[in-house]
Amino acid sequence: MATAARVPETEIVRRSEGGQSYVDGGAVLAGIAVATAISMLLVAFGSGIGISLTSFASAETLPGLGMVLALGLWLLWLQVTASLGGGYVTGRLRRRIGDAQRHEVEMRDGLHGLVVWAGGVIIGSLVAAWITTMGVSTASHIVAGAASNPQAASMSDYYVDRLLRPEAAAPAADVSADARAELGRLLSLNRITAADGEDRSYALQRISTATGLNEQAAAERLDSTLAAIKARADHARRLSVLAAFVTAASLLVSAVAAWWAATRGGSHRDEAIDHSRFTAWR
Structure with a gap:
C-alpha cells in the first residue's frame, strides 16, 4: 500500500511565506504619518500655551526649574501620545504572513511599532535640528544688529554695564565703545x-x-559680577543635564508605548474588534 510523503511543517510555512517581506512598509508609513500629525498637533497646542522647544532657543533668558519640568511633562505627553497613535x-x-504562532505575530506587531517610533524620532530630530539652525541664524542677526543699534542688549552688555555703573556721588565717565568691547571680551574669556x-x-x-570707586571697591564689584556669571553658567549646565535626562526618559517611555x-492594534485586527461606534456620526 502506497503511503503519502510527509512534508515537513517548516516547508509548508516557508512556501506560504515565500517572497514576502516581514516588514509591511505601507503600515509603517501610515503609522509614521499618524504619529507625526499627532506630534504637530500637540506642538501647536504647546506653543499656544507658551511651552515649546524654542523655550531653550535663547541663551539670554534661561528657563527656571519649573519651566524645564513643565517642558519635560509636555514632551513626555507628546511623544507617548504620538507613539500610541502611530503604533496602534x-x-x-x-x-499577517503565513501561519506564524501567536507569540511570533505579537513580536512582529511590536517590532513594527518600534519602527514607527524610530521613524518619528528621526523626523523629530530633523525638526529639532532645523529649530536649532533657525535659532543660530536668528542669534547671528541679533548680534549683527547690535553693532548698529545701541539699544540692542545682551547678557555680556549687561555685565559690562554692571561693572561700569558709576556710584551715585560720582559723575559718569565717558567710556568708549572699544573699551567696553575689550572689557566684554575679558569677561567672556574669563581672563x-x-x-x-x-x-x-x-x-x-x-x-x-569709569565709576570713581577705589581699588578695593572695584575689586569687590568685579568679584561679585564674576560670581554672578559663574552662578548663571552653573544653572545653565544643571538645566542642560536635566533636559537631556528628561528627553532620554521620554524617548524610552514612548518606545514602550509604541510597542504596546x-x-x-494587531490583537484587535485578529479579533476583528469593532470600533464603528466611534466613527458613526448619526
Missing part, C-alpha cells in the same frame, strides 16, 4: 579672575576710572 495604526493595518594678574589689574583700572500600542 501600524499594528491594526499590518498584514580677569584672581589668577590673571595683568588682565585683572587692567580691568580694575577701567572700572575705577502596535501589539494591541
Whole structure:
C-alpha cells in the first residue's frame, strides 16, 4: 500500500511565506504619518500655551526649574501620545504572513511599532535640528544688529554695564565703545579672575576710572559680577543635564508605548474588534 510523503511543517510555512517581506512598509508609513500629525498637533497646542522647544532657543533668558519640568511633562505627553497613535495604526493595518504562532505575530506587531517610533524620532530630530539652525541664524542677526543699534542688549552688555555703573556721588565717565568691547571680551574669556594678574589689574583700572570707586571697591564689584556669571553658567549646565535626562526618559517611555500600542492594534485586527461606534456620526 502506497503511503503519502510527509512534508515537513517548516516547508509548508516557508512556501506560504515565500517572497514576502516581514516588514509591511505601507503600515509603517501610515503609522509614521499618524504619529507625526499627532506630534504637530500637540506642538501647536504647546506653543499656544507658551511651552515649546524654542523655550531653550535663547541663551539670554534661561528657563527656571519649573519651566524645564513643565517642558519635560509636555514632551513626555507628546511623544507617548504620538507613539500610541502611530503604533496602534501600524499594528491594526499590518498584514499577517503565513501561519506564524501567536507569540511570533505579537513580536512582529511590536517590532513594527518600534519602527514607527524610530521613524518619528528621526523626523523629530530633523525638526529639532532645523529649530536649532533657525535659532543660530536668528542669534547671528541679533548680534549683527547690535553693532548698529545701541539699544540692542545682551547678557555680556549687561555685565559690562554692571561693572561700569558709576556710584551715585560720582559723575559718569565717558567710556568708549572699544573699551567696553575689550572689557566684554575679558569677561567672556574669563581672563580677569584672581589668577590673571595683568588682565585683572587692567580691568580694575577701567572700572575705577569709569565709576570713581577705589581699588578695593572695584575689586569687590568685579568679584561679585564674576560670581554672578559663574552662578548663571552653573544653572545653565544643571538645566542642560536635566533636559537631556528628561528627553532620554521620554524617548524610552514612548518606545514602550509604541510597542504596546502596535501589539494591541494587531490583537484587535485578529479579533476583528469593532470600533464603528466611534466613527458613526448619526
